[in-house]
Amino acid sequence: MKKRSLTLMVAAALAGSMTFTSCIGSFGLTNKLLSWNHSIDSKFVNELVFIAFHIIPVYEISCLADILVINSIEFWSGSNPVADAGSVKSVETENGVYTVETKADGYHIEKEGEEGSAVDLVYNAEDNTWNVGANGEMHKLLKYSNDKEVVMYLPDGQEMNVELSQAGALAFQQVAQGYAYYAAR
Secondary structure, X not given: OHHHHHHHHHHHHHHHHHXXXXXXXXXXXXXXXXXXXXXXXXXXXXXXXXXXHHHOOHHHHHHHHHHHHHHHHHHHHOOOOOOOOOOEEEEEEOOEEEEEEEEOOEEEEEEOOOOOOXXXXXXXXXXXXXXXXXXXXXXXXXXXXXXOEEEEXXXXXXXXXXXXXXXHHXXXXXXXXXXXXXXXX
């Protein structure tokens, strides 16, 4: 009976930690571990390592570390502590394949097969802002004010203080949808 109570308590803590941070995160540690295992040449050794890492609970521990610590750090600081600068990954979506390059100060994202489709997300540590760059122009995206709110820069040059909560995210989402509606007209 105690084991079941402990399992329920751990499951509730994990669910609560994901609810409180409102961040899925990139699961950098777990993905690095899986990438390393995929890089093994022999499919048999790959499978043995995969099974062994489940028995020893390496994957479970890395996933737990991502959920409880690393993804929260990524959400609040804006940077992933286990991301490698210079790493390049391809992401396949229903809209095409995108190449994402991790840089020391952010990310370079480009849609494969389309010239001039590159977007840069750049973190400026001096003024604590994330900026977006495209077509040779750089624009501020958001600035961290404190631990409880950020300043979002709107397309018309206005600023909006957004509380780092579900209510703040919903309020900003409504404003952004308004801009998208008028931009589409």
